[in-house]
Structures are given as C-alpha cells and as structure tokens.
Amino acid sequence: MSLSTESSREADELSESSCDSQDDADTCPVHSNRSIDGEDNTATDYLQEEIEPEIRPILIRMLNLSLEFAIFCVIMINLTALTKDAPKISKPPAAYPFFPKGSLVTDWYRGHVSQAIEYSRANDIAFIMFYAPWDAECQSGKKEFEAAAKYMQDYVSFSAVNCWHPQSECKVQYSKVYRWPVLIAYPSHGRGVQYNGPISAPHMIQFLKKVCSPIVRLGNENPKDFEDIYLIASLNTAPGSLDFAVFYTAALNYLEKDPEYRITFFVTPTPTKHPTLHLQLWNETLVYPTHEKPWAPDEILQWIFKNTHQITTWVSPSGSKSLALYNNMNNHPTLLLFTPKNPLHHSTDYYNMLQDVSQEYHNCNDNVMVSMHYLALKLKRSVNVLHHKTLRATCKAKSKGPTNRRIISTLASAWTNISTCSKEDKNCNFLDKISSFCLNLQSKGTIDLAPLISLHTDELCESCKAGTDDPRSAEALLKLYNKEKCRQFLTAEKLHPAVLENEYNYSPGKVRNISGLFCQTNRSLTFLAMDSLLNYHFARRLGVDLFSRSDKSAAVIIGDKMESHYILSGPLNGKTIRDFIFNFTKNLLSRSLDSPATLLNSNLESIKKADSNVKSIEIKELDTKSFLPAISLENK
Structure with missing residues (x-):
C-alpha cells in the first residue's frame, strides 16, 4: 500500500473522532459528505492496489530497455564519428575518341x-x-x-x-x-x-x-522542282531586308518540323514594302493574311501547317510507338504504296504516278484548277523521266569523289576576270599587263599594290594561261555545276537505282477512267506512300516480300473496319493500280490471307528445294571432351 493511501486513511480517522467529540450537530452532515467521497477514494485506491503490482515491473523493464537502447545509439554514433572517412568515388574511365584517327569529323x-x-x-x-x-x-x-x-x-x-x-x-x-x-x-x-x-x-x-539552300529563287518561270506543295513569297530581297530574313528563318525552321520536306519555299524578288505569301495546294491557292497576322517565322509556320491538306503524302513512322500511320489513315480504307524513296533523286516516279491517280480519283466535278494541276503534274513527270535518262547517258559510271578545287583569293580573281588573255595567246605576258594596270591606278592616287602583285604572281599567271581555267569564270562554274549533278546522281544510283514505270512494269492498253470515283462511293480511299528501303518490315507484316520484287514496290489496300487487306498482284503501273482501285470500290477484290507466316513457309520451302540434292545432314552433339577437337579441325 502506498504512503498516500495510508495518510488519507489516518486523516479520515482523525476527522471522525473530532466530529464525535463536538456538540455542534451542524458539522456532522459535512463530515457525512466527506465520508462518501472517502468511500469513492477508497474504491479507487483499492483498484490501484490491485493493478499497480502488475504494471510496475512492466514499466521498470520498459524504462531499462529505453535506457539500454539510448546507450547503444550513443555508442554507435560515437563509433561512426570516429571511424567515418570521406566517400570514395571511383574515377570515371578515360575518354577515348569515338571516330578513327584521320577522320573528316x-x-x-x-x-x-x-x-x-x-x-x-x-x-x-x-x-x-x-x-x-x-x-x-x-x-x-x-x-x-x-x-x-x-x-x-x-x-x-x-x-x-x-x-x-x-x-x-x-x-x-x-x-x-x-x-x-x-x-x-x-x-x-x-x-x-x-x-x-x-x-x-x-x-x-x-x-x-536544304540547309545550305532553304529557299529557291524564282524568276518569271513557273515552279518546277517541288514534290507536293510549294510556297511563293514576293518580297524585297535587298541586303538588310527584314522581310527576307523572316522568310529565310521560317524556311530553316520548317526543315526541323517536317523531315519529309513536303513543302518547297520559293521567293520572287520584288521591290515592295509589303510582302505577299501564296500557298499552292492541289486544288486551291491560299494567301497569307498579312493584315491579320504578323510577319514572323512562327506565325508563318503555324499558318502553313494549319491550312495544309494533301490527298497523297509520304509517311515515315519514327520506329517507336507513335500514331503517325493511324492519324494519316483517318479511319478510312487506305491505299498504301511501298516504293524506294531515294533522297538524292529529284523525284520518285512511282510516287508521281500515285499523285496522278489520286488527283484523277478526287476530281469529282471536273474542277478546272484540279484539271490544270493534273496536266502540269503529268508534264512534270515526263520532264523528270527525261532528265533522269539524260543524266544516266551523260554521267560517267565511276564516281570521282570530292573535287580538289583551288579557289584563289578575291584580289587575284579580280585581276583574272579583267585579263585580256585569250585561248590563242596562252603565252601572254601577264605580269606586264598587271604592272601597266597598277601604274594607271597609282597615277590616279591609289595605293601601291606592288607587294600584293608579287605575292599572288604565281596564282595569277597560272589562272591566266587559259581563260577556261579560271575557277570563277562562267564556263568553269557551269562545268562544276554539271559535275556536281553527276556526282549526286551516281551517289543516288549506288543507294538504289531510280524506278521508272515505263522501264519496269509498263502495260500498254486502255487505261480505266476513275475520275470522280471518290464522290461515287462511301468507301473513299486515302493515299499514302512509304519508303520500302526503310519500312520494308511493314510490308512484311502484310505478307509482301519486297526484296523478291525487282522494283521493290507494292500496293496494298488496308480496310480498317473489316480488318482486312488486299494486295495488288502482278505488275505495278498506272493501269493496274486504277483497276485495283476500281475493283475495290465495286467490292470485287478477294481478301488476302498472306501474313509473315506465309512468307516464312515459302522461305522454308525454297530452302528444302535447294537442299533436295543433299541425301542426309549429320549434326554432331558436342560435350566437354569433344568440343576442343571439333573446333580445332582444319577446313571447318
């Protein structure tokens, strides 16, 4: 029992005895109330007496455990502080060149x-x-x-x-x-x-x-070198022109946003204070609202991408998860053309053929502008084919690589271009002519150019011996231009030869007319093209082996709602692709059941046929004892 409990009981006994000895009756009721409180306290004390013996050992143990844990923590902190060293960070490996020694990079x-x-x-x-x-x-x-x-x-x-x-x-x-x-x-x-x-x-x-020449200068002639859409700006191109700087920056920024370079930027020099911009599409021409939008690169690009719509376009999936192909299909049946796209050729003939077909397919009401654009496209295609054949006939079969051109200084070229030396007078005294020219300048109060003349004497004489040897003469520049065209053409042919319809799969005969077929059916087609050299695996998933075809080209119609696809069998040309579209519209095509599995089975069958002459094949199982003798055999 605790001391507080004993003291409270003694106090109660004293109070009771004092109440009995007194005659004042008024104090007893007060004591009766206190006695009631005392009884409550007695009950509480009784409970404490029953519970405290059980809790006290537990509390003491918890206290001791806490003390021990605190002492352990203090000891560990002190040990850590005494033995702590600076963190050891291993040095990075030495950097080494990524490109080989002597590289141009x-x-x-x-x-x-x-x-x-x-x-x-x-x-x-x-x-x-x-x-x-x-x-x-x-x-x-x-x-x-x-x-x-x-x-x-x-x-x-x-x-x-x-x-x-x-x-x-x-x-x-x-x-x-x-x-x-x-x-x-x-x-x-x-x-x-x-x-x-x-x-x-x-x-x-x-x-x-494209970065070197993002803009093509246009004179009085019509645009020629474009693939899908072109943009013509009429503005002041004088040095320091802010309008030209804005248009030039917009053309550079466009290269970053569209890897396919579907839009060609043309400029027509015009001495005007207010630039104009025209976007030429396949069926209309749009004018940039300079009175509503500022003349700024970002605003121009936003306007272009917002108003651009095409009926035929290239698609290049990024190689990772993306919606590029899905967004271009637009939940419609899609005619997908696989053909090699050579970036060093000016045009792709099969893609131009697809443009012809698609514009004829969409020309519902014999629109005059669409018809004119269609005829211009056919003419451009003929010119491109003729240009390609001309390059093939004139360019040498062997590429000579980069030319080592010697460009003399600006000072020397000035003398060279005004030289009176001719082809007949190859042994002319060039120094005498320069000396007489400098004397005339000195007599007019100009600076003394004798040190500069002696410095560039060898270069000047070498350049003057023949007029055509001047690297900045008109003849030399034209020769360099033709040489560069041949170099690009030969490099492109190494990647993949150009595929021309009339050389690969030309089919004579009557061509079906599909003009306006787009408006005659609810199964309207979307026309897309993919580079078969980079995206051949897409065709393989559809059951088309592009590498087994000489032109590496194929046409497939994908019906997304029916989850089916149709493969154009036979040669690919303007006639067969029009028949292919017409039969799909009339629901006359049979669904293709080809898949990567069918291609695998056909490859296995070809392997079996190739090995049909072999009677048996022995495959030996190797173990730890026979491995080294097996790999050490000669001629194996």
Missing part, C-alpha cells in the same frame, strides 16, 4: 561542347553529332555520319561531341536527353536546326543541301 570526345560550337560557328554551316559511345544507334550512325562528311566536306564542317562522359560539360548541360544521337546543323548566324530524319548518309546529305 572533328571529335570532341571529352565533351567540350562550348568549344565545339564556337569552332563550328567559324564556318558557314556546321553539322554536329551529340553522341553516347555505348548507344547502338550512335555506333551504327557513325559510318553514315562519316559518309555524309566525305560527300559534303567542301560545304559543311562536321564535328562530334561526347555527351555521356561523366562530369563533362556536355553531360552537365544536356543531362535530360533520352535518345541518341542528336544531330544539329548550325548556320553561321541564328539558332541551330535539329535533324529529325533517318540516320543514313543520303538523308543527311539531303538535309544539309
């Missing part, structure tokens, strides 16, 4: 991105590859990047930056890049233009040519 393999960009800005145009050495796409793209550098070395500077080396400048600045490589072209001024096309040398070359 300047490799900043330690990740010095600021120096790389500063070095690149010193050139007119620079193409930089930001890479991670371990990435498979970077390793496979290294050869393509070097091939592009070999072709464009006279016009573009090529560099590469390692953005994965730990603690490097590039790694710190671009730590949130999730896909490698990143390719960016840097003009001498303005922001860089990112390349988003396939990692292949021909596509990179096409992109760099």
Whole structure:
C-alpha cells in the first residue's frame, strides 16, 4: 500500500473522532459528505492496489530497455564519428575518341561542347553529332555520319561531341536527353536546326543541301522542282531586308518540323514594302493574311501547317510507338504504296504516278484548277523521266569523289576576270599587263599594290594561261555545276537505282477512267506512300516480300473496319493500280490471307528445294571432351 493511501486513511480517522467529540450537530452532515467521497477514494485506491503490482515491473523493464537502447545509439554514433572517412568515388574511365584517327569529323570526345560550337560557328554551316559511345544507334550512325562528311566536306564542317562522359560539360548541360544521337546543323548566324530524319548518309546529305539552300529563287518561270506543295513569297530581297530574313528563318525552321520536306519555299524578288505569301495546294491557292497576322517565322509556320491538306503524302513512322500511320489513315480504307524513296533523286516516279491517280480519283466535278494541276503534274513527270535518262547517258559510271578545287583569293580573281588573255595567246605576258594596270591606278592616287602583285604572281599567271581555267569564270562554274549533278546522281544510283514505270512494269492498253470515283462511293480511299528501303518490315507484316520484287514496290489496300487487306498482284503501273482501285470500290477484290507466316513457309520451302540434292545432314552433339577437337579441325 502506498504512503498516500495510508495518510488519507489516518486523516479520515482523525476527522471522525473530532466530529464525535463536538456538540455542534451542524458539522456532522459535512463530515457525512466527506465520508462518501472517502468511500469513492477508497474504491479507487483499492483498484490501484490491485493493478499497480502488475504494471510496475512492466514499466521498470520498459524504462531499462529505453535506457539500454539510448546507450547503444550513443555508442554507435560515437563509433561512426570516429571511424567515418570521406566517400570514395571511383574515377570515371578515360575518354577515348569515338571516330578513327584521320577522320573528316572533328571529335570532341571529352565533351567540350562550348568549344565545339564556337569552332563550328567559324564556318558557314556546321553539322554536329551529340553522341553516347555505348548507344547502338550512335555506333551504327557513325559510318553514315562519316559518309555524309566525305560527300559534303567542301560545304559543311562536321564535328562530334561526347555527351555521356561523366562530369563533362556536355553531360552537365544536356543531362535530360533520352535518345541518341542528336544531330544539329548550325548556320553561321541564328539558332541551330535539329535533324529529325533517318540516320543514313543520303538523308543527311539531303538535309544539309536544304540547309545550305532553304529557299529557291524564282524568276518569271513557273515552279518546277517541288514534290507536293510549294510556297511563293514576293518580297524585297535587298541586303538588310527584314522581310527576307523572316522568310529565310521560317524556311530553316520548317526543315526541323517536317523531315519529309513536303513543302518547297520559293521567293520572287520584288521591290515592295509589303510582302505577299501564296500557298499552292492541289486544288486551291491560299494567301497569307498579312493584315491579320504578323510577319514572323512562327506565325508563318503555324499558318502553313494549319491550312495544309494533301490527298497523297509520304509517311515515315519514327520506329517507336507513335500514331503517325493511324492519324494519316483517318479511319478510312487506305491505299498504301511501298516504293524506294531515294533522297538524292529529284523525284520518285512511282510516287508521281500515285499523285496522278489520286488527283484523277478526287476530281469529282471536273474542277478546272484540279484539271490544270493534273496536266502540269503529268508534264512534270515526263520532264523528270527525261532528265533522269539524260543524266544516266551523260554521267560517267565511276564516281570521282570530292573535287580538289583551288579557289584563289578575291584580289587575284579580280585581276583574272579583267585579263585580256585569250585561248590563242596562252603565252601572254601577264605580269606586264598587271604592272601597266597598277601604274594607271597609282597615277590616279591609289595605293601601291606592288607587294600584293608579287605575292599572288604565281596564282595569277597560272589562272591566266587559259581563260577556261579560271575557277570563277562562267564556263568553269557551269562545268562544276554539271559535275556536281553527276556526282549526286551516281551517289543516288549506288543507294538504289531510280524506278521508272515505263522501264519496269509498263502495260500498254486502255487505261480505266476513275475520275470522280471518290464522290461515287462511301468507301473513299486515302493515299499514302512509304519508303520500302526503310519500312520494308511493314510490308512484311502484310505478307509482301519486297526484296523478291525487282522494283521493290507494292500496293496494298488496308480496310480498317473489316480488318482486312488486299494486295495488288502482278505488275505495278498506272493501269493496274486504277483497276485495283476500281475493283475495290465495286467490292470485287478477294481478301488476302498472306501474313509473315506465309512468307516464312515459302522461305522454308525454297530452302528444302535447294537442299533436295543433299541425301542426309549429320549434326554432331558436342560435350566437354569433344568440343576442343571439333573446333580445332582444319577446313571447318
């Protein structure tokens, strides 16, 4: 029993005795109330007496355990503080060059991105590859990047930056890049233009040519070199023109947003204060509202993408999960043309054939503008075929690679162009002519040019011996232009020869008229094209083996609602594809049951036929004892 309980009982006994000894009766009721409280306290104390003996040992044990745990924590903290060392961070492995020694690509393999960009800005145009050495796409793209550098070395500077080396400048600045490589072209001024096309040398070359010349100057002639849509701007192109700078920037930014380059930018020099812009589509011409929208690159591009609509277009899936193909199909049956798209050729004949067919298919009311555009397209196709055959006949079969052109200084070329030397007078005294010319200048109070003349004497004499040897003469420039066209043509033919309809699958006979068939049925078609060299696996999923066809081309109609597809059998040309469309519209086609499994079975059958002469094949099972003797056999 606790001391507090005993003291409370003694106090109660004293109070009771005092109440009995007194005669005042008024105090007893008060004591009776206290006695009631005392009884409650007695009950509480009784419960405490029953419970406390059981709880006290538990509380003592918990207290001791807490003390022990606290002592253990203090000891461990002290031990950790005494034995703690600085964290050991292993040094990153030494950086090594990604590109081989002697490469045309300047490799900043330690990740010095600021120096790389500063070095690149010193050139007119620079193409930089930001890479991670371990990435498979970077390793496979290294050869393509070097091939592009070999072709464009006279016009573009090529560099590469390692953005994965730990603690490097590039790694710190671009730590949130999730896909490698990143390719960016840097003009001498303005922001860089990112390349988003396939990692292949021909596509990179096409992109760099577009960066070098994003705008085509147009005179009084009509636009020729365009594929789908073209844009014509009439504006002031004088030096320092802000209108031209805006249009030039819009053309560069467009290359970043559309890897297919479906729109060609033309400019017509006009001495005007208010620029005009026309977007030429297949069935209409739209005018940029300069009174409503500002003349700015972003506004121009937004207007272009918002108003562009095509009946035929190229589709290039990114290789990862995307809705590019689904969005272009628009929940309609789709005619999908697989054909090689050579980026170094000016046009693709089979794609032009698809454009002819689609415009005829959509010409419902004999629209005059559509009909004129259709005739212009047919004429352009004929010109392209003739141009290709001319290049094939005139260009040499063997490529000579990059030309080593010697460009003399601007001062020397000035003397060369005004020289009176001719082809007949090859031994003319060029120094005497220069001396007499300089004396005339000095007599008029000009500066003394004798030191400069003596410095460039050899170059001037060498250039004057024959008028056509001047690298800046009209004849030399025309020769260089033709040589460059042949070089591009031969490089394109190495990738894949051009596929022409009249050479591969021309079918004489009456061609079916499908004009306006689009408006006569509810099963209207969407026309798409895919590069069979890059996207052959899509055709394989549909049961088409493109590599077994000489032209690597095929046409398939995909019906999304019926989950069926139809394959054009036989040759692919304008006649058969029109019959194919007509039979689909009339529901006369049989559903194709081909799939990758059928292609696999056909390949197995061909293998069996090839091995039919072999009687038996012995396959020996190797173990630990027979492995080394088996691999050590000669001629095996």
